[in-house]
Amino acid sequence: MFPLGIEPYLVGGIIIGVGVALIYLLTGLHATQSSFFTTTLSWFSKRKHFQKETNIKQRGWRVTLALGLIIGALIYTLTLSPTGFWVTTVQLWRLALGGLLVGFGTRLSSGCTSGHGISGLASLSKTSVVAVIVFMGVAIITANIVQLLGGLT
Amino acid sequence: MNKTNLVVLFGGILFGFGLAYSGMTKQEIVLSFLQLQDLGLIFVLGGAALVTALGINVLARFLKKPAFGEQYKPRTRILSWKTIVGAIIFGVGWGISGQCPGSAMASLGTGNYMVLIGIATMFIGAYLRGLLDS
Numbered sequence: 001m002f003p004l005g006i007e008p009y010l011v012g013g014i015i016i017g018v019g020v021a022l023i024y025l026l027t028g029l030h031a032t033q034s035s036f037f038t039t040t041l042s043w044f045s046k047r048k049h050f051q052k053e054t055n056i057k058q059r060g061w062r063v064t065l066a067l068g069l070i071i072g073a074l075i076y077t078l079t080l081s082p083t084g085f086w087v088t089t090v091q092l093w094r095l096a097l098g099g100l101l102v103g104f105g106t107r108l109s110s111g112c113t114s115g116h117g118i119s120g121l122a123s124l125s126k127t128s129v130v131a132v133i134v135f136m137g138v139a140i141i142t143a144n145i146v147q148l149l150g151g152l153t
Numbered sequence: 154m155n156k157t158n159l160v161v162l163f164g165g166i167l168f169g170f171g172l173a174y175s176g177m178t179k180q181e182i183v184l185s186f187l188q189l190q191d192l193g194l195i196f197v198l199g200g201a202a203l204v205t206a207l208g209i210n211v212l213a214r215f216l217k218k219p220a221f222g223e224q225y226k227p228r229t230r231i232l233s234w235k236t237i238v239g240a241i242i243f244g245v246g247w248g249i250s251g252q253c254p255g256s257a258m259a260s261l262g263t264g265n266y267m268v269l270i271g272i273a274t275m276f277i278g279a280y281l282r283g284l285l286d287s
Contacts, residue, residue, distance in 0.1 A: 003190070006196055012176070013204075019167030023160055024213070038282075045283065050283055061158055064154075069258045072169025072259065074263070075170055077262060089181070090184070095267060099271030100275070107279045113255060114253075126232065139244040140189065147188050
């Protein structure tokens, strides 16, 4: 069940929660990630979907949040990480196709693992409870099918 | 940089550090959860949601108003077919690749340049969703 132990997962999760809660308590903003794609596209597409006022208003701090995620993971890699820099061995087609579905699906669903998963559940949102159960269930089924088909890591 | 962005940057750094610390920046570890071999991800999501819930539902009540913002508003969304169909499509993508938006972004900081492919296609996916919204 827990070949790597529970400590890294629980401690990491608490650090994530402290970051998200800190942002909310000081600014009132929900530090969620999938909106980043839509708000960033507002710089490049004139379509109404991207030019909504909320997108324009949020696009600046959402880029900052994305930068923060990268810097935070970089700091970990340079300090505590036992393995240092690292590159995935998951096949290119899986990264590409998976990313496409993740981008489309999270935006249609208005949330991802951070939006529905962390901030939504923490906000006691019933919609997010449903979304998390659905995407986690579907992901578990999908990952097991891919494994059965032999396309593996 | 204004105060809001400074807070977001600092909180984002903690967020990214926690994602890397918990191994969520490694698609292989996320996939091992989804294949039910290592259930640790539950503790990452649970731990993060619990601490955030404490902030949203308890601490925010004491503070009343954010120091660098207008008001506290929990994150709620209306449940519709879009929530469900979107979550199904997201779930397939997550199950195929082990990538989700936040962990993919943080993964760049661990030197995982391959995930740039996933981030690029996430942008395309988000753009296609915009094309369908007329």
